[in-house]
Amino acid sequence: xxxxxxxxxxxIIMTPGPVxxxxxxxxxxxxxxxxxxxxxxxxxxxxVMEMLRQVFQTKNHWAFxxxxxxxxxxxxxxxxxxxxxxxxxxxxxxxxxxxxxxxxERYGADVHTIExxxxxxxxxxxxxxxxxxxxxxxxxxxxGETSTGRMQPLEEIGKACREQGVLLVVDAVASIGGVDVxxxxxxxxxxxxxxxxxxxxxxxxxxxxxxxxxxxxVLARKKVERGIATDEDHAYTRSMRPIASNYFDLGMLxxxxxxxxxxxxxxxxxxxxxxxxxxxxxxxxxxKARFLRHKLHEKALIAGLEAMGLTLxxxxxxxxxxxxxxxxxxxxxxxxVRSMLLDExxxxxxxxxxxxxxxxxxxxxxxxGCRKDNVLTLLGALEAVLIRHGVxxxxxxxxxxxxxxxxxEKTKSVVMN
Amino acid sequence: xxxxxxxxxxxIIMTPGPVxxxxxxxxxxxxxxxxxxxxxxxxxxxxVMEMLRQVFQTKNHWAFxxxxxxxxxxxxxxxxxxxxxxxxxxxxxxxxxxxxxxxxERYGADVHTIExxxxxxxxxxxxxxxxxxxxxxxxxxxxGETSTGRMQPLEEIGKACREQGVLLVVDAVASIGGVDVxxxxxxxxxxxxxxxxxxxxxxxxxxxxxxxxxxxxVLARKKVERGIATDEDHAYTRSMRPIASNYFDLGMLxxxxxxxxxxxxxxxxxxxxxxxxxxxxxxxxxxKARFLRHKLHEKALIAGLEAMGLTLxxxxxxxxxxxxxxxxxxxxxxxxVRSMLLDExxxxxxxxxxxxxxxxxxxxxxxxGCRKDNVLTLLGALEAVLIRHGVxxxxxxxxxxxxxxxxxEKTKSVVMN
Numbered sequence: 116x117x118x119x120x121x122x123x124x125x126x127i128i129m130t131p132g133p134v135x136x137x138x139x140x141x142x143x144x145x146x147x148x149x150x151x152x153x154x155x156x157x158x159x160x161x162x163v164m165e166m167l168r169q170v171f172q173t174k175n176h177w178a179f180x181x182x183x184x185x186x187x188x189x190x191x192x193x194x195x196x197x198x199x200x201x202x203x204x205x206x207x208x209x210x211x212x213x214x215x216x217x218x219x220e221r222y223g224a225d226v227h228t229i230e231x232x233x234x235x236x237x238x239x240x241x242x243x244x245x246x247x248x249x250x251x252x253x254x255x256x257x258x259g260e261t262s263t264g265r266m267q268p269l270e271e272i273g274k275a276c277r278e279q280g281v282l283l284v285v286d287a288v289a290s291i292g293g294v295d296v297x298x299x300x301x302x303x304x305x306x307x308x309x310x311x312x313x314x315x316x317x318x319x320x321x322x323x324x325x326x327x328x329x330x331x332x333v334l335a336r337k338k339v340e341r342g343i344a345t346d347e348d349h350a351y352t353r354s355m356r357p358i359a360s361n362y363f364d365l366g367m368l369x370x371x372x373x374x375x376x377x378x379x380x381x382x383x384x385x386x387x388x389x390x391x392x393x394x395x396x397x398x399x400x401x402x403k404a405r406f407l408r409h410k411l412h413e414k415a416l417i418a419g420l421e422a423m424g425l426t427l428x429x430x431x432x433x434x435x436x437x438x439x440x441x442x443x444x445x446x447x448x449x450x451x452v453r454s455m456l457l458d459e460x461x462x463x464x465x466x467x468x469x470x471x472x473x474x475x476x477x478x479x480x481x482x483x484g485c486r487k488d489n490v491l492t493l494l495g496a497l498e499a500v501l502i503r504h505g506v507x508x509x510x511x512x513x514x515x516x517x518x519x520x521x522x523x524e525k526t527k528s529v530v531m532n
Numbered sequence: 533x534x535x536x537x538x539x540x541x542x543x544i545i546m547t548p549g550p551v552x553x554x555x556x557x558x559x560x561x562x563x564x565x566x567x568x569x570x571x572x573x574x575x576x577x578x579x580v581m582e583m584l585r586q587v588f589q590t591k592n593h594w595a596f597x598x599x600x601x602x603x604x605x606x607x608x609x610x611x612x613x614x615x616x617x618x619x620x621x622x623x624x625x626x627x628x629x630x631x632x633x634x635x636x637e638r639y640g641a642d643v644h645t646i647e648x649x650x651x652x653x654x655x656x657x658x659x660x661x662x663x664x665x666x667x668x669x670x671x672x673x674x675x676g677e678t679s680t681g682r683m684q685p686l687e688e689i690g691k692a693c694r695e696q697g698v699l700l701v702v703d704a705v706a707s708i709g710g711v712d713v714x715x716x717x718x719x720x721x722x723x724x725x726x727x728x729x730x731x732x733x734x735x736x737x738x739x740x741x742x743x744x745x746x747x748x749x750v751l752a753r754k755k756v757e758r759g760i761a762t763d764e765d766h767a768y769t770r771s772m773r774p775i776a777s778n779y780f781d782l783g784m785l786x787x788x789x790x791x792x793x794x795x796x797x798x799x800x801x802x803x804x805x806x807x808x809x810x811x812x813x814x815x816x817x818x819x820k821a822r823f824l825r826h827k828l829h830e831k832a833l834i835a836g837l838e839a840m841g842l843t844l845x846x847x848x849x850x851x852x853x854x855x856x857x858x859x860x861x862x863x864x865x866x867x868x869v870r871s872m873l874l875d876e877x878x879x880x881x882x883x884x885x886x887x888x889x890x891x892x893x894x895x896x897x898x899x900x901g902c903r904k905d906n907v908l909t910l911l912g913a914l915e916a917v918l919i920r921h922g923v924x925x926x927x928x929x930x931x932x933x934x935x936x937x938x939x940x941e942k943t944k945s946v947v948m949n
Contacts, residue, residue: 151735155540
């Protein structure tokens, strides 16, 4: 059987990821590769580290991608820090909090969780009180929770963790590049990002950063592995066990990303090219302008959905700007609406997980996909599809409301894209 | 500071990987992405599974890439099969045998090793005798060892493993797509490949396959994790512990690659496009023709190097066709030669590891990079650089000998590229 050339339909991807990749990133990926130790390539690796520091708003020395999808970054950080029996506190407000807890459990940690209703976030005081009660080694928290479209304020929690000597590990996969993530100002010790959301790069890398508080643990465990740990190292490794994973061992990864370039894996060349171009696009646009752009299109989308007569899900005070959750109208088959959007208009929006399954749709306005044409096309298409599904709507109002938002913002000369 | 557009020098990459990517693969990567659950994308995932089965020469149901560089595939297979205390036998004949042993140790296995001199492979009888003595759960072996340029015959060992009830796990990262790898005929239970060598796809994925003997362990451990293991499952999981890694849990990976598409990671879309095109190129050329092409260019390269007056390293009876190791002439600075090749000719060849460090160069003729123009350009350049380094050579003989090989093969109408 012969296989044809790759043929893909044209899509408008408005899920919470993976989202449309910027054409400049796609072009960068088609650049012929270099050898991993070619000075021309290691120079590119160093540039990527510099650019990541800027996007992460950190002075940390270590900022590099783990070669795997987003959750590979979570696992690399957690398995490098945590030893069997270590206490971890995971406040859960959606699906990705559960992932945090699961990874920690698999590596043998003593996992404590608190939960709040999906659609809400934690009042920081509650997390801080629980942190003081449990006194964990690590507090692991999601910043932008795509499953519920919420964003957890972290600054107060970070400050309390630092005072208490607790390491704060943050999943910023959905928020990085779309909303402010202040690694240093918020006292985040290790932060994990993703490429396939607001950075508009394909899935397959997990950029991370961590500070010297994390590095001390990593280095102590490396000495354990080599049998050269000193008394001082014992302060950083309770169990005196090496990191369980070779692939995710931050000690080996940082040696590879250091000027020594100690051989570990073979860096994923084309994905590095993609990441570099994605980061370059973020820095060219400027963090502040980029975050304003995400807020603008969120505002237009929300105005359109509400004017149409739909109801948003979740506490609006803590909405994640790049993910908008919409309640599926009573009696409407949400999957049928999604299929028709895809089949007739080539537009993809997302369903949802767990307790929200069948109850909400999730619409992403992330990175390159966060554009006026996408928002307007979706609003028009969604109205048409919902009418076909017998939903009573304020016909024509959605697009009018969104256009009003764009017209009003134009007079305020906000960056428009 | 502003970053410029990505600029890369033109290179001829003749290392044992990563090697030049086929231009068709680069083009495929620049295709706009699809959502991970888009039916158009899941159809592509299914095609990739089919193509992998053909390239792996297997009827196994499971054949899919792990989203990470080659060693991520090794770790996924090993951590899914091995439980703490499980006995493993690793016969080591180069660097990647040591990696096998290290990964197994980190996951708590009871690792037994035997070693042979670098440049040799094991006499199968020795491995089989040791396997019977140790009676391990797993025998882990490298098929093509890039560090020494050797290839281990596996058929006899595989047959003995199957008879003994030992699982054979094989690292075919360097051999897949360049030389025969008969997963089923050789009784291989789990096989791990790489993309960045003879498949001519960028680094970043580890295609794997495994049979139902491995799957039974994976499924039993999944039941343990969910607390629903039965007596029958105990036969497949001694420790009754779930798989330590979430990212590398083959049970979760196969659920994601099954028609159920249970959400795990977000598949690395552009790398899937690349892998699909790389596999399509292999199948279009045909496995047999492709292996003959690798033999042809190896023959020309060897003829050229020897006619020039250089000495090959290692036992020729077990040479890996796609990697040719050359002794660095006495008194020559191998790194200086490599630098001059790169700086003056844009050609990259590899240094070496461990006991061979400073003693040999390694030249890759892999996949798309395995071409007449590359072989001839390298031979001419290497002669020039060695003369500059004061090495006494049979001037002009290298290229003549290689041209003779090509002329002779042309009359035999072997596939030429």
